[in-house]
Amino acid sequence: MTTDITAGGTTADSVGNLAGRSFADLFDSITGNISQVIHGKPDTIELAVICLLAEGHLLVEDVPGVGKTSLAKALSASVDCTWRRVQFTPDLLPTDLVGVSIYQRSTETFRFEPGPLFANIVLADEINRASPKTQSALLEAMEERQVTADGVSRRLDLPFMVIATQNPVEQEGTYRLPESQLDRFLLRISIGYPGRTAEIQMLDDQGSADAIRRLSPVVSAAEVIGMIDAVKAVYMASALKSYLVDLSEASRRHPGIELGLSPRATLQLASAARAHAAARGRNYATPDDVKAVGVAALAHRIVVRTDGGSQLQAEDAIREVFQAVPVPVAR
Template sequence: MDVPSSGSLPDDVFHDRCDAIIRSVSTVIDGKTEAVRLALTVLLAEGHLLIEDVPGVGKTMLARALARTVDCTVSRVQFTPDLLPADITGVSVYNQNTREFEFKKGPVFANILIGDEINRASPKTQSALLECMAESSVTVDGTTYELETPFIVVATQNPIEMEGTYPLPEAQRDRFMARISMGYPDAAAELEMLRSRELSSPLDALTPVVSVDQLRELIATVRRVFVSTAVEEYAVAIAQATRRDPEVRLGASPRATLHLVRAAKARAAIDGRDFVLPDDIDALAVTVLAHRMIPARHSAQASTVLTGHSIADVIERIVAETPVPVTAAAS
């Protein structure tokens, strides 16, 4: 079932559903409201989310909590070096009774696919997700199977431990709409975590707050958020500047520009607006663009947090130097 093509949700209904999702996930992820809001932004923008951070800060917990808030089909894959592409997409099995091959669907046939430690799988297995993430379809033995919408990949990876990992290739990273980091909790949140998780996990008490059809309605409402020509030109100017910057070897792709505007529409809707401001573009630029770009001084540690921060500095400088359209700023 596709997203409805007409009609938007009333503002109060839209915001009630978004607030319910944020509150529900926040009961599991202590003190990380901004990370939860970014995850919801990607979900409503029909994008894929890469959660990258050090071990033990709640990457997988955020992915599982987000999936549990929606009453939809969810699959989880633990990426390992011996994982095969067929383990993700599915495989054709010969049925001796019918003497025909039958396709057995893999875990990718779900609304939300959680991928743990995605960079531990081989490049061949990682590439099995390329078609799924870009086209919402799977081709096996010459037959193409459409995935149900919405289809969202929420993947985690550890940027510190390099032993036994395969860095995500540029084509794979470009298919993720956004990359977020959890960061360590503050002292109060960590203390509350110690007290609340002594006897049970908060995930056990988490129940869906929206159905998959209600999620489709949220997505349909986000699609109809207005983006002026001036704001579109502003987003394009930022992307173009990343491709000319001397500190960048690989700038933002056209897909990155598209993802930036889509994410900005979702952010505007969550903030209660039916139009996008340049501030939405500014706020999401690093989250949407940084993981796709490669610095001019590329090294084996290009995917580490340190390199990510240096790229973030470049993007922030480019955003600051790019003129904000007067008509957009005044709207």
């Protein structure tokens, strides 16, 4: 028996225009702009842009020197919006992110001075170098798009995205990110070493710093918000929603996984799959969209068992979950 996964049983194949430019054109403009800085990594660039358009936050985890910060800066420079970079250090305080109230002697009142979290795109560089107390200041902003200071909640402007970087091989002076914070990142990606041709091109460009300075915005904040709305409108059939739930339930039963996927993981996987479908010019999502973003969206949300000498990696465990769950088939 086959199961319908297309838009209402039809074969709708495109996402509508946004202020005269198609979704695909805008998407290609952003990825093309970033590729001037990050060479030979089209899949990584695409996932970063998908994360933005799915209203998610991005964790870039890799060894030093492969372009984590450059990717974040290039994405920020491609959108005509406000962005701030914060270098996370052990002495960074929550008020350094949220902001602080300053006493005004002339009026005998306090004036709130917003912190860097009030930008549209926030680059949290080496996030695991800050204390858990400071990291926790990000939780409310990442989940609820608001910041509470001195008992007052303040909404953050849209779009809002946190791009965090961390080096997995550096342990001295770092703090492990708690599961509650990892679960708030839509995608976790790594860049990896460039290919030979890409590395030679980097030498020709004399490094990424000059290339980033030459970048100009190719989309406006309003266009990004329009793209986000278009992603939300991407159709997801009941059979595909059942597939997402089956994946989450399978992760909770997997013998090598100690902590399976949360309901938040299911919701965010759906958002990422919708964004991937829109990037392909479709207004409906398919199982292939889910698989394309599955490892990046799910691997950081599970905890694998370490008892019994198991060497199972989180990415491999997610791949096993996908292999175990039957895929719905279109009529």
